[in-house]
Amino acid sequence: xxxxxxxxxxxxxxxxxxxxxxxxxxxxxxxxxxxxxxxxxxxxxxxxxxxxxxxxxxxxxxxxxxxxxxxxxxxxxxxxxxxxxxx
Ligand SMILES: [Zn+2]
Numbered sequence: 571x572x573x574x575x576x577x578x579x580x581x582x583x584x585x586x587x588x589x590x591x592x593x594x595x596x597x598x599x600x601x602x603x604x605x606x607x608x609x610x611x612x613x614x615x616x617x618x619x620x621x622x623x624x625x626x627x628x629x630x631x632x633x634x635x636x637x638x639x640x641x642x643x644x645x646x647x648x649x650x651x652x653x654x655x656x657x
């Protein structure tokens with residue numbers, strides 16, 4: 571084995587934010603957090619492909635922000651549409 575060209579292959583804990591599952595395996599990946607674990611948003615335990623159930627993957631409240639934006643847009647639209655109907 572040539573020295574200095576191989577990444578370090580060591581045991582590491584993976585943690586899934588989606589379902590809070592943790593498992594240990596060996597990888598060349600570096601830890602993504604200060605706790606020494608690799609954090610994932612979704613894993614094979616909770617991904618819709620494997621579970622067969624629909625799941626909303628919401629990262630940092632994006633769905634909530636989208637809904638707020640379009641509720642506001644809908645409200646202003648209905649107000650505009652209501653005005654000409656009165657006159
Ligand atoms: Zn998961």
